[in-house]
Amino acid sequence: MPEPKPTLVCYFDTPADLFHACEKLRDTGIKHFDAHTPFPVHGLEKAMGLKPTKLPWIVLACGTTGLFGATLMQWWMSGVDYPINISGKPAAAFQAFVPLSFEVTILLSAFGCFFGLWGLTKLPKFYDPVMKHPSWHRATDDKFFVSIEPAEPKFEEARKILESLGAHEMVEVEP
Amino acid sequence: MSAASAQYAIDIDERDPSKRAPLVLGQDASFPAVTDRVAKIVEEKTPRTWLLFLALAVSLALVLAGSLAKLVWDGLGLWGLNNGVFWAWDITGFVFWIGIGHAGTLISAILFLLRQKWRTSINRAAEAMTIFAVLAALIYPTFHVGRVWLLYWVFPLPNQMSMWPNFKSPLLWDVFAVSTYATVSVLFWFVGLVPDFATLRDRAKTKTRAIVYGILSLGWRGSHRHWLTYEKAYLIFAGLSTPLVLSVHTIVSFDFATSIIPGWHTTIFPPYFVAGAVFSGFAMVVTLMVICRKAFGLENLLTIRHLENMNKIILATGSMVGYAYGMEFFIAWYSGNEYERFAFINRAFGPYAWAYWSMISCNVLAPQLFWFKKLRRSIPVMFAVGIFVNIGMWFERFVIIVTSLHRDYLPSSWSYFRPSIWDISLFVGTFGLFFTLFLLFVRFFPVIAIAEVKGVMPEADPHHHPEADHAATEAAHA
16 A cells, blocks of 8 residues: 655735735646635636536526426426315416425525535535644635645645745645 | 725725725734634633523523413414404514515625625624524414414325315415525525634634534635635525525515405515515614624724615615505505505504504604714614614504404404414514524624625735735825
């Protein structure tokens, strides 16, 4: 069994420095790296060269299921299986089904969005090597972290780039 | 940075009205200061006054529990309902609480879509308020069904009677609207809380705290790959919540508008109810925030600018509500329908005139004070107006429900509704539930969205250059 390789973690003081570092890493062709920030830094996905998320498609699929499912359910229950005569109105009155179909569309979309978010981010995951960095508590406070994952072939090159940009507390954390 | 913010001690730069005051003021205008300020509320020793308030709130919540137990035991006859007035304090209380919830969603969703950055300091507490208000609201229809153990009949569940619910009934639409609203609000709120739970986890000094916030944060590590999906999810939630919140009070108003009762059967109800809901909700947010910012020293995060903006919304929605009151009267006259006319003349000058004019004074007159800048920036004035608006909005629902029902088409069933002591104790008790939950929230959860507030600070922009910014400002003024 090969020795597990460490992850390289360091941080910058400002979003601008982090942004610059990510651009450099991206332009060098480094793929297995991540930024850890206390809040979403705008445009950083471009600096990191990330693809847009697939989440909207999940939500669309769930919402569509809700819309058709709820309409079909009401039509079958009210129109076919158990028609009730309310003031002589037609049993399968689609106009009356609109509010409920709408609500179920929203409900399933929201579930899709919520569970899709955690599915795509692979959370909950209660342990990650980056959390071993001695100043990690500042990653959710005021510092802007970069991690280079062990799978990165240009690991040493990445280290040099980060060093040249003045990254603080460069630490290799064991997995 | 701190020098730049000290320059804006006032909220709006008077020299250039297009320049807004920063959203975070003074010594709190840095990332670690924001974290400290908000996290300390959770980490400090339990304040004695908080315990005192919690004891009070829990006692009131026990009044609620007692009233509900008695209600289930004795049945709905416990309330002051009578032949004509089959809806009264229960539905008033339901609409009152659900309306209050609407401001939270407006702040978290609609203001987000409109790119109103000032929402970040108030959205967390407002969303919490939404959830607790919706819970308080749900108590009413739940127990109004009488045999509460059969409540599951409202859901389309296969059963031994081979019956399905009536999907053509607005009351059933209500079930789906309110339960969807409660669920989506909780999900949205939790998503917003996750990064802040991670902050509390990473600051935790005790093992319990590290474990509890660790679990709640789902192991969030601020990865930008996560933020990318997270921000999209946030946007989608805002996009879903916006039509949802409008639909909820629309459907609540359908409970009335689809009936043929004079005073209820009108098309103005949906927009009028939504405006009223936002109005009452903002009044509640202002009332709560004024107390919170004082109690927890959040003046630099929850600035006068935030409060003033909310007061402007109260003024706008209050005026919409006032317009709707006037328009109802106009249509009652213009329709030529004698029942409609009678209902409105009776509303303003009949046995419940006292309630009608209380409503007008609280809802239409009180917010007009906010036309004056000095008054809408004054803490005592906004606190008082907030309370008045909430009283007025309770009366609005009472007036709509009771005045229309106590004079129906059959004069022999006319009567005057008086609440029983149990109507009153139940309503008072819902405040106990609401405040118990809210007090627990302010003590154990981050009361301000830490990550979001940092995100709207000028130095959060990766292209922010403090010196260049300052020079540009100077050049503009030269």
